[in-house]
Amino acid sequence: MNSSVDLEEYSQNILDIVSKNVIKYRKIKGYTQMQLALDIGMSGGAYLGRAEIRKENHHFNLVHLAKISKVLDVDIALFFEDIE
Numbered sequence: 001m002n003s004s005v006d007l008e009e010y011s012q013n014i015l016d017i018v019s020k021n022v023i024k025y026r027k028i029k030g031y032t033q034m035q036l037a038l039d040i041g042m043s044g045g046a047y048l049g050r051a052e053i054r055k056e057n058h059h060f061n062l063v064h065l066a067k068i069s070k071v072l073d074v075d076i077a078l079f080f081e082d083i084e
Contacts, residue, residue: 015059021079029072040067
């Protein structure tokens with residue numbers, strides 16, 4: 001069985017991958033952070049910006065990803081693909 005450290009590292013890596021992919025697809029679709037944030041129902045772009053760069057461990061949750069997927073017209077599974 002994996003240690004809790006391994007699980008924590010694994011989960012943080014997944015969050016990093018998701019953030020990188022949100023940035024990638026947001027830019028491909030021509031959205032600014034503010035445009036995307038407003039389109040998914042956020043009041044401003046600050047949280048989305050922090051989640052994209054993982055500042056202070058901010059991250060996207062599944063509700064965020066579902067909304068982003070719909071707005072950007074990108075299959076939600078693509079957010080989990082390792083792009084490195």
